[in-house]
Amino acid sequence: MTKNCLKLKSILAMAGCLAMMSTFTGCHDDNKNKEGESTILKPIAENITGKWNLATSYAKKDGKWVESPIPEGQGQTTYTIRTDGTVVSAVMAADGFTTLKGGEWKTDEEAGTLTLATMTVNILSLDATSFEMGDYGKLTDTETGETLEGEFKWRLTRMDETVKTPAEKLVGKWAFKGTYEKKNGEWKEYNQYEPDEAWVEYREDGTGTNYYKVGNKEYKEGGGWSMNNTTGQIRTTKEGSEEAKVAPPITFEDDNTYSTAYTECYDPATGQIVATGEFKDVYVRSQE
Structure with missing residues (x-):
């Protein structure tokens, strides 16, 4: 960018790349305690702050969660959840361009939910290095325009917050x-x-x-x-x-x-x- 040619671009939707589930292969099920129940560290608000990478998407098929890994370098999404109540997402589109978007976040400890800007999801598991969030509803693939309806969840892994793109x-x-x-x-x-x-x-x-x-x-x-x-x-x-x-x-x-x-x-x-x-x-x- 030079001083002669700056033209600024409009923002992308914060949760657009959560619907990258064109193919489903494999199964996944962890974050379980000895009794087979998911671990959720409490309070959620104190344990969910930090920087997280969206590692894997899932859809429920025939009663089972089916995994759709996100290819490296394609559709990468991170969330930086801060202690001051703000959250910043970084969403990489298929063409390699990353857009940032800021908002606010909050938790409902009794309901076990997390709100990121305008998106509210259920916390399904949460430990020191990863968490899963899920929802039921309709998702639209931003690349194809295809609408998916059903139960979905996403697994995020903790990142080093000091490392920046x-x-x-x-x-x-x-x-x-x-x-x-x-x-x-x-x-x-x-x-x-x-x-x-x-x-x-x-x-x-x-x-x-x-x-x-x-x-x-x-x-x-x-x-x-x-x-x-x-x-x-x-x-x-x-x-x-x-x-x-x-x-x-x-x-x-x-x-x-x-x-x-x-x-x-x-x-x-x-x-x-x-x-x-x-x-x-x-x-x-x-x-x-």
């Missing part, structure tokens, strides 16, 4: 530091056409804002975003539009600095190409 690392406000041009194999400052002020903010609810100012011209635009954690590309849409654009890949130089490389340098005041070569824009994490 590039999309999660991108959350925050980033200030434009400068443009650099590669000359004789070295990056040199190239701030001939830099704006007076520029920054971009990526929020964990999947929305963001891009801002820059040149002279008496001020530009500010909002919308939604998603990121391909493998390629580093950011896909964005402008607020009120579904038209998506994919910006050049970004590279994290460290946790608080990223850059975007490109070959055509624009004058932000006129929008005209003023130079070609090897360029990069550098952004640093803002403390605001």
Whole structure:
């Protein structure tokens, strides 16, 4: 993403990828105590906080739970359930782009349920490293549009909350530091056409804002975003539009600095190409 091309993308549905059950193979049944009953650590609210990966989906068929493992790298979903009552989901679509969405969570200890944003499920088991949640109803596969009706449950495994994907690392406000041009194999400052002020903010609810100012011209635009954690590309849409654009890949130089490389340098005041070569824009994490 450069300072010239930010278009932000609309958010995806939080629970969209829970309906990835096109084939069913194998069976699974654990989290049982010696009496064969599922273990549920209580209180649920104190034991369910942390970061969780959606590992496996199940559907009940002929009275038995039938497993449908989620292929690695396809439809990966994580939930970060925080002690402050907020939850952030990260949902990877089939094309590799991950969208974040934020909301609130709560438990009903007596009923044994968990509400994640607008989705309420039954807690079927819960221990220190995994839990299962289930529901009865209709689910729609977001890829095929197929509606499934029946009993479903999902198994989640605990993750290291300190390990973040590039999309999660991108959350925050980033200030434009400068443009650099590669000359004789070295990056040199190239701030001939830099704006007076520029920054971009990526929020964990999947929305963001891009801002820059040149002279008496001020530009500010909002919308939604998603990121391909493998390629580093950011896909964005402008607020009120579904038209998506994919910006050049970004590279994290460290946790608080990223850059975007490109070959055509624009004058932000006129929008005209003023130079070609090897360029990069550098952004640093803002403390605001």
